[in-house]
Amino acid sequence: MASGLYSHPGIPLEAHSNRVLSLARQMLDASAPVGWADSTRRALLELAIALHDFGKSTDFFQTALQGERRKDMYSRHAYLSALFFLHRALAWLEQKIRDPDDLWETVLFAYLAVKRHHTNLRSVREEIRAPDETDMEVLEEQIRHIQPEKVNAFLAALNLPDDLRAVLTFDPDAFLTWLREESPSLFRGWRRRWRQEKKGWEDASNFFAFLTGFSTLLDADKLEAGAKAHLPERVVILPNTVAQYKHQAFGVAPPEGLNALRERAYREVVNHPALGPERHLYTLTLPTGMGKTLTGMAAALKLRQLVHEKTGRMPRIIYALPFLSIIDQNAATLEKVLTSSLGQVDSRALIKHHHLADLQYRERDGDLLREWDYAASRLLTEGWHSEIVVTTFVQLFNTLLAWRNAAARRVNRLAGSILLLDEVQALPAVYWPLTRRLLTQVAENLGAYVILMTATQPYLLEEAQELVPEPERYFRALDRLDVFVDLAPTTLEDFVDRFKPKLDKSYLFMTNTIAAAQRLHSLIESLLGSEEEVVFLSTGVTPKERLERITALREGRYRFAVSTQLIEAGVDVDFDVIYRDMAP
Missing domain, CATH: 3.40.50.300 (P-loop containing nucleotide triphosphate hydrolases)
Incomplete structure (x- = not known):
């Protein structure tokens, strides 16, 4: 039975959620990230991904989606989705394993992934807190404006294993009771454990475990919404x-x-x-x-x-x-x-x-x-x-x-x-x-x-x-260069006055700053007059024009070039003589 709820205009909420889940599974199968490898952790991440838009089931979001009201705090969905995931994930874990606390980091990371899937990340310590009075006022209104028959139809339609679907029921009173009475002690415990245990972490395994789960949700969600759930086929590139x-x-x-x-x-x-x-x-x-x-x-x-x-x-x-x-x-x-x-x-x-x-x-x-x-x-x-x-x-x-x-x-x-x-x-x-x-x-x-x-x-x-x-x-x-070092201070003007170009040589001048390069370019142009064009390169030149100038240099169309340090990092050009400003 269709839920009658929508994630985007004309797109049923269950259809969007299932396509995101399908994309995420393909990504996880392809990358096999270490932090989500075992079956229980993988199931928790899939549950979080399936429920990432649960909060869109409120009447506030549905009417805003139809353009009948402005979006406001009541139509925001990520925080409500994260809390509902947490509520049901803990219920599933209580049935699945003896001590759900053994996986507290995994549950926390999945919760944060849902909470922040539309925003930038914040400090984990800031995030480990129960809803305060202001939050609860909004959450209560949102929960009271969810139609149970519709949201339970949505939950029943999710492509999840039977043991997960068995705990996916929405009871507004039970959810509110859990938020008021049980979630504060949960977050206090998490906060205490976070302070204690992170001191002993000697590597970045938890950092990358979280990021791979978060990344998978973000990528799948955005591709489903913006690229028609398209995941490009892989291309075979031969090793030879x-x-x-x-x-x-x-x-x-x-x-x-x-x-x-x-x-x-x-x-x-x-x-x-x-x-x-x-x-x-x-x-x-x-x-x-x-x-x-x-x-x-x-x-x-x-x-x-x-x-x-x-x-x-x-x-x-x-x-x-x-x-x-x-x-x-x-x-x-x-x-x-x-x-x-x-x-x-x-x-x-x-x-x-x-x-x-x-x-x-x-x-x-x-x-x-x-x-x-x-x-x-x-x-x-x-x-x-x-x-x-x-x-x-x-x-x-x-x-x-x-x-x-x-x-x-x-x-x-x-x-x-x-x-x-x-x-x-x-x-x-x-x-x-x-x-x-x-x-x-x-x-x-x-x-x-x-x-x-x-x-x-x-x-x-x-x-x-x-x-x-x-x-x-x-x-x-390849020791084919003759290097001459002149440490005597000089001005650009004096340097150009002493410079005597030879007709059979090409010259590159490199300076440390854009201002110096611009001044030297002007002086060299004045010295050579209209007989020779002097190419100028710096990060101030637009990339398209810069590429055209580099291509011209590689083809040998110019004998003189003035550049900043950008040309030193792998730009493939040849010159007979190079003058280098003393590096800073």
Whole structure:
């Protein structure tokens, strides 16, 4: 029997709740998060997900949904939903296990997930409190304005196991009595245990356990409401995709020279005997110009296949970089790589995600290309629903330390994933202790794999396996620079007065600040006159224009460029002579 209740205009509440539950189950099956692995914990999370919109059953919400009244505190639903979940979860646990207190953290985390599924997270200590008098005034009104026959029809229609459905009955008097008489002692006990037990926690297992459950609810709920409950199909990317691209693009590597060195490094990394599912932390250290992007991705794809063979799960690859200027460059390279294998690349295989990214999500079905509307595309892109996600350090670490609703959605994508961090030395040193802790904990608690790539490897993960045997060999082989240090203070004006360009050389000038770069650019332009164009690069240039200028430099169309430090972190350009402002 239909309940006659709605979650969104024209969508029955039970239909929405069951579709969210179905999506969540698919996500949980795919990621198998440690904190929700056993059957009782998994059942509690599924119950919380099924009841996340219980509070929409009030007459206040239903009339607001029809536009007949303004939304106010009485039409809010998350807190009421969380409390009803708690009420029924405890009743189920009393029948299921001898001492429900054994699972108090699991129940608390599921309760918080429902309570905050439309808002950002707050301190757990703030959240562990019983409803006060003001809360109870609202809750009593809400409960008195729920029609029992309708809400019980909704509860009976939920796709839950029989033992859970058996406790899903709504009795307004029993619920109110529990809120007034039993919930205060429950929350007091939780508060006391939280203060005592969190002091003994030596790892982030509870942190990631909560976030994976919370993330699963958020992602499933938003996809059901905004993307027609669509969960994109996985795409097969062969482990030899990079090798196939290299053969098509470059042919057979010569026996000598730079390309021979690149090929040797590539083979050493991809065939390293330690690369496999048993080890989770790696470093890849090669000098600039040795093809770390392709080598690192090849290692990630091989690791992905090895993990799949052992566990049956196919890890996603999260490729994080520090600056937008190299994200576009590396994403374009990866698209070429994937095209060589897949033929046509859509968003299921590769997406870019940062605050200025194109959020159009495209899926190919044979010869047809489906483009989702902006709202659905944003949900699918921001949820990292792709095999390879190219993103920024900001987005990755916001996800690892998620407290905002939007970032928390992605945490379930990290379970078992391969995190490829390029140019990791760009992370400010002040954050290294936190970064070290986060990466080791995400590996330990979510089963993620971490590969740190750079030419100047910071001392971040001392227990990591280096994938390049004797990196020093490559640095010695590529010792092709002459470095001259001039420590005498000088002004930009005096520097330009002494600068005498040669016709057969190209020049790059790097400064520490945008203001200095702008001033130097103006002085160099005045020196050269109309004979030469001087390219200017900084984060103040729009990303589209910046990419066009970098592309022009890579194609050798300009001999002179002035840039801030952004060009140092992996932007692939060549110059004969580089002048560098003394680093701060």
